[in-house]
Amino acid sequence: QSALTQPPSASGSPGQSATISCTGTSSDVGGYDYVSWYQQHPGKAPKLMIYEVSKRPSGVPDRFSGSKSGNTASLTVSGLQAEDEAEYYCSSYAGSNNLLFGGGTKLTVL
Amino acid sequence: EIQLVQSGAEVKKPGESLKISCQGSGYSFTTYWIGWVRQMPGKGLEWMGIVYPGDSDTRYSPSFQGQVTILVDKSTTTAYLQWSSLKASDTAIYYCVRHRGPRGTYYSEGFDPWGQGTLVTVSS
Numbered sequence: 411q412s413a414l415t416q417p418p419s420a421s422g423s424p425g426q427s428a429t430i431s432c433t434g435t436s437s438d439v440g441g442y443d444y445v446s447w448y449q450q451h452p453g454k455a456p457k458l459m460i461y462e463v464s465k466r467p468s469g470v471p472d473r474f475s476g477s478k479s480g481n482t483a484s485l486t487v488s489g490l491q492a493e494d495e496a497e498y499y500c501s502s503y504a505g506s507n508n509l510l511f512g513g514g515t516k517l518t519v520l
Numbered sequence: 521e522i523q524l525v526q527s528g529a530e531v532k533k534p535g536e537s538l539k540i541s542c543q544g545s546g547y548s549f550t551t552y553w554i555g556w557v558r559q560m561p562g563k564g565l566e567w568m569g570i571v572y573p574g575d576s577d578t579r580y581s582p583s584f585q586g587q588v589t590i591l592v593d594k595s596t597t598t599a600y601l602q603w604s605s606l607k608a609s610d611t612a613i614y615y616c617v618r619h620r621g622p623r624g625t626y627y628s629e630g631f632d633p634w635g636q637g638t639l640v641t642v643s644s
Contacts, residue, residue: 413564446630448565455615455637456557456565461630467620499565503627507579509567511557 414439414500414512421518422490430515432483432500438510440481444503447476447485450514451496459498460485487517495519522546524554524616524635531641532606539591539602540638542616549597550574553619553626556590556601559637560612570619570626571599579626606642613637 415433422428432439432447439445445463448456458467460476463483473488483502487494500512527541544554555570569580573592580590591600601614616635619626 444628448630455634456631457634458620458630458632461620461632462628467630467632501565501567501630506582508581509627511565511567514564 412510414502414510416498416500416512416515418513419516419518421520422487423520424490424492426490427486427488428490428494428517429484429486430498430500430517432485432502432512434481434483434502434504434510436481438481438502438504439478439483441505442503443478445476445478445483446501447474447483448499448501449494449496450499456499490519492519522618522633524618524633526614526616526635526638529639529641531643533644534606534608534642536606536642537602537604538606538640539600540614540640541598541600542635543596543598544618545597547618548622550594551622554592554599555617555619555626555631556588556599557615557617557631557634558584558612559615565615568601568614570617572626573597573599574623606640608642608644610640611642613639 447460450456464476556568568584571578589602617631620629620632
């Protein structure tokens with residue numbers, strides 16, 4: 411099964427917002443409310459930012475929010491800060507013992 | 521503090537076997553799914569599989585079924601990822617991950633925390 415589709419890059423100025431999309435199919439993103447988002451800084455392990463489409467683990471700033479419409483999920487980072495610059499990956503359950511990740515999006519804070 | 525601590529970097533030759541480890545601490549090890557994610561050099565994340573330590577129920581991604589074996593030892597709160605015959609294409613960082621929520625499904629609440637990663641290099 412193919413990876414979920416993310417744009418290679420996204421950007422925004424400090425204080426502004428940036429949105430990253432994650433497109434799948436009705437068999438994964440569209441079929442389940444089990445979309446997660448991860449942040450990965452260079453040389454570090456990924457960190458869970460959003461789970462079950464829009465829930466935030468404790469400790470994740472409320473500047474991070476998630477949503478889903480049809481086969482596309484989105485991560486929005488509001489009030490961009492320099493430390494938000496990182497690679498972001500989406501993930502979705504795809505049934506039949508399979509979890510898919512997106513190809514990753516490099517978020518640049520201009 | 522909830523932690524997953526992985527074994528150190530490995531350098532192996534094609535055809536050799538390998539088992540890397542991940543020790544969980546700070547939580548009830550037997551009640552959370554624990555699994556593995558691959559990241560090839562400069563590439564994205566790939567889910568490999570997961571095990572429930574309580575009963576050793578193991579699930580594999582179709583892409584990795586038959587290629588690796590996931591094991592668990594409750595007595596030492598350690599999960600393992602094992603290869604019987606490595607290939608150069610197995611060169612990657614391997615992350616140990618824990619499902620965020622206890623029991624239930626392994627795919628609903630995302631993975632948190634992550635181990636620090638184990639770099640496996642396979643080269644002749």
